[in-house]
């Protein structure tokens with residue numbers, strides 16, 4: 001498929017990535033026609049959504065019901081002190097639009113529930129997991145498996161970050177990896193650059209899926225240990241007993 005026609009301004013804006021052979025004009029056209037849902041715009045989703053907007057993903061839906069607090073600012077890069085007390089999703093949408101006015105940003109100031117998750121996921125090409133709890137991640141995972149939408153799982157704790165890409169029907173899903181809900185941590189300790197690393201990698205995985213470049217981290221849980229400065233990729237298999245994707249094997 002040939003790429004969408006790019007304006008002179010777009011050719012200039014995306015010049016450095018157009019020079020990457022795996023992207024080029026064709027890939028840039030694909031990005032322009034793509035829709036991505038970023039679920040949660042905190043440390044992970046904030047960074048991921050900025051890179052997706054900067055790269056020219058044509059439609060970015062942001063879902064988040066939180067209000068910006070001072071303790072968010074050690075890691076949540078779209079925001080400034082002026083945004084304190086504002087709905088994060090509105091402040092993030094404003095930041096993304098100021099970064100790239102050639103794309104459409106849709107802020108959805110809602111909590112993700114079993115009642116709205118399918119409607120939020122339907123029609124998008126990729127979902128980025130920017131959540132801080134596994135209950136909502138499971139809802140997103142299950143909706144993605146149901147609708148066949150790739151899901152880029154990311155999580156952080158202290159100096160450690162994790163990423164796994166779920167390609168429904170191809171690789172394992174989040175519930176193959178983790179059949180039970182892990183114990184709830186009320187306030188997760190986070191060193192700011194760690195969600196920066198994982199959020200950037202989630203954006204990179206998304207751009208690769210949208211353009212067809214390279215191979216993803218499907219079937220591999222990537223664990224980043226910031227203390228030892230080490231990445232380990234742990235193979236994960238699909239589980240026939242998986243409550244989400246087992247029946248589709």
Ligand SMILES: [Zn+2]
Pocket residue numbers: 172173174175176177238239242243244245246
């Ligand atoms: Zn599964």
